[in-house]
Amino acid sequence: MKSSYPGTGKTLLLVDGSSFLYRAFHAMPDLRNREGFPTGAIYGVLNMLRKLRHDYPADYSLCVFDAKGKTFRDDMYPEYKAHRPSMPEDLARQIEPLHQAIVASGWNILALEGVEADDVIGTLVQQAARDGVRSIVATGDKDLAQLVNEHVTLVNTMSNETLDVPGVSAKFGVPPERIIDYLTLTGDAVDNVPGVEKVGPKTAVKWLTQYGTLDNVMQSAGGIGGVVGENLRKALDWLPQARRLLTVKCDVELPQPYSALVAPSADYEQLRTLYERFEFKSWLRELNGEAPSAAPASRAKSAPVTEDMFGTEPTNTGHAQYDTILTEAQLDAWLEKLLAAELVCVDTETTGLDVMDAQLVGMSFAITPHHAAYLPLAHIYPGAPDQLKREQALHKLKPWLESARHHKVGQNLKYDMHIFANHGIVLAGIHDDTLLQSYVLESHRPHDMDNLALRHLNVKTISYTEVVGKGAKQIGFDQVDIDTATRYAAEDADITLQLHQALSPQIAVQSGLQHVYRDIELPTMQVLYRMERNGVLLDCALLQVQSRELGEKLLALEAKAHEAAGQPFNLNSPKQIQEILFNKLQLPVKKKTPSGTPSTDEEVLQELALDYPLPKILLDYRGMAKLKSTYTDKLPQMVDRNTGRVHTSYSQAVAVTGRLASSDPNLQNIPVRTAEGRRIREAFVAPQGSRIVSADYSQIELRIMAHLSGDEGLLRAFANGEDIHRATAAEIFMVAPDAVDSEQRRYAKVINFGLIYGMSAFGLAKQLGIERGAATAYIDRYFARYPGVADYMQRTREQAKQQGFVETVFGRRLWLPEINASNGMKRQAAERAAINAPMQGTAADLIKLAMIAVQHWLEKEKLQTQLIMQVHDELVLEVPENELPHVKEKLRELMCHVAELKVPLEVGLGEGANWEAAH
Structure with missing residues (x-):
């Protein structure tokens, strides 16, 4: 690249390898070779280096990484970067082979103990500038903007952003020479360097524009009013230390000067060995002098995700x-x-x-x-x-x-x-x-x-x-x-x-995929279009009444919360709630936010609500406030002015399991576990002369579990029309079905549904409020009574690990990219998903097939009845009263026979003047 300023015309290209490494790891999919070795970060970094070399030809080049161990900043401030999590194991495994590949590609590489990559880069660009050599620094780190001058430009390969002197001023609002002052005021959360509390970019830019420098801002602190002025004065002793921590060191003793960083020759044999190991097939073809070939039309079932699925340098459509x-x-x-x-x-x-x-x-x-x-x-x-x-x-x-x-x-x-x-x-x-x-x-x-x-x-x-x-x-x-x-x-x-x-x-x-695409997804799109077009009628006057009532209840809950706290406070302020709960009332801290303060999220409040009254009041308040803002206030505003109805949008290609998503408004998230939530559904009404009909698959995922596992006990219970939770309770508690009490049935219901979602003994114990040992005993007894379920779960885990996906009864493929991850939590979550996904996915397929069958029948019969909503395992229809008997009779028949499973499908039907009444 030609120089745009007086100098030698030569260029030094420096790469912040550590920045590249983390960004590539988190941006790339979980690529692995056939041995399961992770390769995503390696591929991502090498790809960015290839692009850099192409875009910025340089006379000298170096890829700089952070070395292991502490730096001089840790000695200055022990909390420096202290909150950063340890490097993920899958990333750590890729570092050594990545370094080998970078060197083999013809790059110089350096990691210097005691300093950071930024300091090495800062020292080199100063050396080069003294000799009139231009520096290009490839990084995503905003801290390095302090190095920009007429000799130094930053480039960000992931965002295609280039920062020269005007670019820094445009991006940050201050010139490069004020970046350190700017960062000192705002702080650097990534490196755990605090700034001035409540001072963000706007305030920092305002102060630096007004006063010129950080030193001048500090000297003028006495005249700056408000909370931020007070916070500035509190931080005066700290700010010089923060500035030292954030300043890039530009006088590091280096093993060699920039002028020695001429790119070495690439080691093609070593590259070939590495590309073969990592299965970077397109790059292998390049090394072998072959033109890159198109991706194959299909991939073997057992093939993991590989580099070959992604390709290399993207092109544009300029030749079209x-x-x-x-x-x-x-x-x-x-x-x-x-x-x-x-x-x-x-x-x-x-x-x-x-x-x-x-x-x-x-x-x-x-x-x-x-x-x-x-x-x-x-x-x-x-x-x-x-x-x-x-x-x-x-x-x-x-x-x-x-x-x-x-x-x-x-x-x-x-x-x-x-x-x-x-x-x-x-x-x-x-x-x-x-x-x-x-x-x-x-x-x-x-x-x-x-x-x-x-x-x-x-x-x-x-x-x-x-x-x-x-x-x-x-x-x-x-x-x-x-x-x-x-x-x-x-x-x-x-x-x-x-x-x-x-x-x-x-x-x-793939016949299974072809069936899902041609016979399920494409016809479903047509039905969803029809449902969206139909819309649903709303009783806006009723919603206004409900909104007013919720407002009154919120005021009452607010007063109740103030009484429980012993003082007024803002129920919508997490900071004030934190102050009341943990400082004034001294409630136990259950978990902390990333910044180290006690959390007041819903999970924490639910746990505290078991023992203390105020958290329960806060939960009730939040629930009602959300109902009011999201539904009773907002729904009337969403009524279409031309049709007088509300028209939700169904997204077909969002949930990995095949489930539909609803938005604007989201009809699937209306809470039905509270009386207030159920009342929202009362506002979804039928026009005069019609009724709302609800048709809901009964215990569909448990029935699918019985089908998939082939467990004799479950198959028998469903075939005989037994209450499955009562039957399970009888097995687990070893009593006759008619001797099962309500508490035992509740336990069995939690176990039945919990195991579908891969619930552990710990999770079951927490859900039921019992000892872990008792929960383990219940699970062991369940599997002893239903051995087919245990076999299915083990078989499914193994199959998922082998091929990287599971399938529904109808052939829908559900991918599990992290099923072989070395991170235990990610792998276990993928294993739980492997067990549950075929059930959720099959349920999604069934409700789609039901929609298709019902819509086809309505059109064939030329009925006025119309599908208006699909929520979870439920279809909702608007039915003229004269068509009601015919529709109800045929609806159950259609839904029960869209597929033949090893257990009968059952559908619950209800009707009413509104959606809630239809339940």
């Missing part, structure tokens, strides 16, 4: 041809192509994200890779070229859009279906959706198009914020100039088509 359709003749020409194509990718650009309200700004199409078109319809910025009238263009495209025989593919087509519906078009012919293809293939990974393009095509796409900006300066897509809009929108269609071509073969070769 993207057309802009501005005339009727151009539209006609493209429409002719659309009508002749076997499959077309279609995408929409809109005025917003509210699917019931957003309007079409433009559309894009792709038929073959690297060639796409954008049809602008409503760009309104000054000087925008003439565009086809939206109504005219849609009239021409409508027959193709509504044609079932013309196949379409897209990314999250449920959204586009809504947008077209807003313009009177029923999108048909949906053949594929890349969002769902990605979800079926790898539910544990991100499914947005930018991530998918990078992961599967090795392409860096134009992001939405690059086009419209962000924050207060963000513009609507209708204000984006058409040339930019074409590059962005046409690329979306082009990349989506390419993604489909990459993902589809991987699903096609």
Whole structure:
């Protein structure tokens, strides 16, 4: 890179290896070779070094790491970095082979005892500057901004940020020479160096702008008012020490000067050995002089996640041809192509994200890779070229859009279906959706198009914020100039088509995945669209009454809390609650926050509430306050002005188990364990002449456990229609079923559901409030009576460890990236998930199959009944009274027979004027 200042024209490239190491470890997935050795940090660091060498050719280069052991700062301040957790074992195992690989790649490497990597870097950049040599420092550490000057630039490879002198001033609000002062005032939480309490970046910048330097701020402390002024005065004795700790040492005695850091030759044989060991296949192909090949269409079941799934340097789509359709003749020409194509990718650009309200700004199409078109319809910025009238263009495209025989593919087509519906078009012919293809293939990974393009095509796409900006300066897509809009929108269609071509073969070769994708996920998308469009009627007047009543209860609870505390305090202030509970009332501290103060989170309050009255009052207050703010106050504001109903959004590709997620509003989180929570459901009502019907699978996950485990005792209990919790209690407590009392049944219910979620003896003891020994005895007795369950659990753990995933009854694949992690807590959590995921996933599949069957029947019978909600294992319908007997009879039949398990499926049905009454 050419120098932009007077000097030798030479460049020194310094890499903060320790910063790279931790960032790579946490940013990369849990990559491992076939022996289970972790390789993510190694791959991530080497990849960043490769990019740096490409982007910043240098005459001298060095990768600097922190050495083991204490530094001079620990001697100055024993609390320095004291709260940092120990290095994860999986990261520690990668350090030595990473260093070997860095050296073999042709880099100098250094770790110097007694100082930090920052100090080595600071010393070298000063040496180089004296000789007129430019320094590029690759780091993510903000502390190093203090080194920036006309000779020194920072680069951040992960955010593509470059900080020169103006860049530092723009980012921090102060120039590089004031960065130490700035950090001293704000403190550095990462290194455990306190600053001035309650002084953040804004205040620090304000003071330094007003007074010039930290010394001047300290001298003026007496004239600074308010709490922050008082805090500043309290910190005056500490600040000089903080400044010393945060100042990079630039006079370290080094083993060699910067001028000796000419890059050594790469050791290709050593690299080949290391790449083979770590299974970095694309880099191996490079070493062997082969062109990188495409990823295979499918992977063996037992294959772990490897480097080969990720690729190397991302490319862009600059070589593609993207057309802009501005005339009727151009539209006609493209429409002719659309009508002749076997499959077309279609995408929409809109005025917003509210699917019931957003309007079409433009559309894009792709038929073959690297060639796409954008049809602008409503760009309104000054000087925008003439565009086809939206109504005219849609009239021409409508027959193709509504044609079932013309196949379409897209990314999250449920959204586009809504947008077209807003313009009177029923999108048909949906053949594929890349969002769902990605979800079926790898539910544990991100499914947005930018991530998918990078992961599967090795392409860096134009992001939405690059086009419209962000924050207060963000513009609507209708204000984006058409040339930019074409590059962005046409690329979306082009990349989506390419993604489909990459993902589809991987699903096609796995019959289970093909079934889940074609027969469950794609039809579910259509049902969810219909449910979202239907919406649900709200009784807003009732919600207003409930909101007022909750407000009165909150005031009463506040008064009760003040009485229990012996003084008034703010129930919404964690600091004041902490002061009351632990200083005034001297309640025992159960756990601490990362900053070392006593925690007042819900788990702590629940534990304290067992013995003390105030924590219980606080919990009740928080619960009611959340009900009021999230539901009774907010729901009436979410009613659509055109339909008079509330329209939730169901996300299909979020939960790794296949469960749906609901948002805006979240209907799945309405608490039903309190009377106040259940009353919220009373506001979800049927219109006049109709009823709400609720259909809920009974004990579905326990039934799936019986099916999966094949345990004779469980199968027999369900086949005979027994109360499964009573049957389990009879087995565990060794009494006749009719002799089981309510407490024993409660214990059995906790055990039945707890074991599904991998609950330990410790967890069971805590849940039941019994000794751990008794809990262990209950679990042992359970497994003795239901040996098939114990066999299933062990078999599932082993299978998960071997292949990295488990499957539902229907073939949905549930990945467990940390099933072989060396970190015990992560591995145990993955083992618990391995046991539970097939049950949750199968339950998710069943409710989706039920939705599909019910919607198909409603359409076939041409009924007015409509599905309006899906919550957990429950379907909620709005049923005209004249259709009620027919629907109730058929609904149970459909849901009970969507699949044949080894145990019968049971459905509970209820009806009422509102959702709560239907229970």
